[in-house]
Amino acid sequence: MPARASRPARGARGASGPAGGASGLADAAAGASGAAEPSGPGPALPRAVSCRAVTKTNLWIPLSLVWLALLAGPARADEGTAPLSSSSAAPAESATLHRVTLLIENDKFAGTDKFYTNGFKLSYQRDDVGPISTFFSDLISLIPPFRARPLAWGLVLGQDIYTPADTEETRLIPNDRPYGAWFYAGLTLTRGNRPRQGEARPPILFEDRIELLFGAIGEAAQGEEIQNNWHRIINVSLSEGWDNQIKSEVGAQLYLQRKWLIDLWQGEGLLPGADFQPNLGGAIGTVFTHLSVGGTFRFGWNLGDAFGPPQRIASAGLAGLSPPPDHVRFYIFGRLHGRIVLHNAFIEGGVFRSPVRKPSINGVVERHHIDYERFVADFEVGAVLEWRWLQIGLTSVTRTREFDEQPDSFTFGAIHVQLTF
Known part of the structure; x- marks a missing residue:
């Protein structure tokens, strides 16, 4: 391989040591983030077409719409309770609840620095359902399977950052994932059948979670500036290939999920309990499109x-x-989450602009061309401690390969801090 050339316009990077430095928790606190998409091995699925062919034919759009329309089936968990119309009388609860949550995911927690390298998400929620959230809830209730009362609404802000495995190379690496970032803000709405005061508890609780995000991918998401400026502050090496990141595009993303809570056995006093929470969901947008279970x-x-x-x-x-x-x-927990991937902008590029073309490591003008895995899974284990207004949790996530050329699965960690008041 030719000797690695430093970037002439950015000579200061060479002095910082070998590129590909640690991200760390502070990356996320500074906003350097990279939210990884779940991935994992699953049933053998045919790899009929390349990711670019799927994008060109736009098959993922109607498929995802059908999935989201059929998701979750008729809601029966409200049997034995009052009707769950969002327009029904307000519950006789005392004070409004507020919640602030900071979630950070970073590969440095697992001792690596590649692929999904960092992500953060800051959210605020409150349970006094106002006219805006009621309007959206009533609109969604026109779809029979999603009949439920609104429980809470909130605002979210976040950023994800992705890099290839080799962050020292300044030229385009066609067989590795491109650099990319996604910066977004949006609205979240939670609905369900949790009983009000005086109502009987349904045998199975459920929640619908809807999230609508808008933002930008590519250079406009400021992934390079946030990641490398923080690395300069903490005196670690920089990621040198950001000139090859995916092109800037406006991003719009809709997530929808239904989740059930099934008690396996109740714990009382010093005796522990257990429950199981299955979920179905999907996403459609210019950034990610997938079906999930x-x-x-x-x-x-x-x-x-x-x-x-x-x-x-x-x-x-x-x-x-x-x-x-x-x-x-x-409690301790284990979670398995699999997705059928139909579009991933951080592997195949955006939907509106052609892939980046640059001189490759062989000196030939090339573009990123990697095929994403059709099925990805995340295996998670963790622990959560909560008392009064404070909740803290730690999670280890192992994700299966996201693209064909990826040598194996990789692991990253997550931490969350949640305040309820």
Whole structure:
């Protein structure tokens, strides 16, 4: 391979040491983020066409619309409770609940620096459903399977950052994932059948989580500036290939998920309990399009009716608010989440602009051309501790290959801090 050339316009980078430095928790706190899309091995699926061919034919758009329309089936969990119309009388709850959640995902927690390298998501929720969230809830209720009452609404802000495995190379690497970032803000709405005061608890609780995001991918998302400026501050090496990142585009993204909570056995006092939370979902947009299925098993103390732990960054919405526990809540969990991938802008590029073309490592003008894996899965294990207004959780995520040329799966970590008041 030819000697690695430093970038003449950015000579200061060479002095920082070998590129591809650690991201770390502070990356996320500074905004350097990279929310990875779940991936994983699953049933053998045919690889009939390349990712670019799928994009050109736009097959993923109607397929995803059909999935989202049929998702979750008729809601029966409201049997035995009052009708779940969003226009029904307000619950006799005392005070409005507020929740602030910071979720950080970073590969440095697992000792690596590649692929989905960093992500952060900051959210604010409240459970006093106002006219805007009621309007959207009533609109969604026109689809029979999604009949439920609104529980909470909120705002989200986040950023994801992706890099190839070799962050020292300044030229385009056609057989590795491109550099890319996604910066976004949006609205989240949570609906469900949680009983009001005086109502009987349904045998199975459910929540619908809807999230609508708008933002930008590519250079406009400021991935290079945030990542490398932070690396300069902490005196670690820089990622040298940001000139080869995906092109800037406006991003629009819709996530939708239904999640159920099924008690396996109730814990009382010092005896632990357990529950299972299966989910179906999907995403459609210019950034990600996929169909998803998964489940979470929890084992611990004082689980209550609260859904948890918080969803991954690149997932639908937030759990409905519930009062903080009077006693310590602690549980461990395992989660399996698989997705059938129909579009991933951080592997195949955006939908509106052609891929970046640059001199490659062989000196020939080439473009990124990698085929994404049709099925990806995330295997997660973690623990959550909550008392009164504070919740803290740690998670380890192992993701299967996201594209053919990726040598193997990779692991990253996540931490979340949640305040309820």
